Amino acid sequence: MSEHAGTWSSSVVKTASCAVGDEVVMLPDDVKPGGLIECHGIKQRVTYEFGAWALEKV
Numbered sequence: 462m463s464e465h466a467g468t469w470s471s472s473v474v475k476t477a478s479c480a481v482g483d484e485v486v487m488l489p490d491d492v493k494p495g496g497l498i499e500c501h502g503i504k505q506r507v508t509y510e511f512g513a514w515a516l517e518k519v
């Protein structure tokens with residue numbers, strides 16, 4: 462993790478709802494649509510539509 466104290470507070474934290482559980486997942490700052498993250502031990506694809514991030518099971 463490389464967090465810069467100055468940029469962290471001023472940047473918008475990207476979040477999406479987990480496709481498996483019901484919790485909100487914080488996405489990496491450099492996340493891109495189509496990227497994969499892992500939650501609940503399951504890989505999930507990141508999507509970005511209408512200004513909102515989402516996760517779907519791969």
Ligand SMILES: [Zn+2]
Nearest residue numbers: 479482500501
């Ligand atoms: Zn989850």
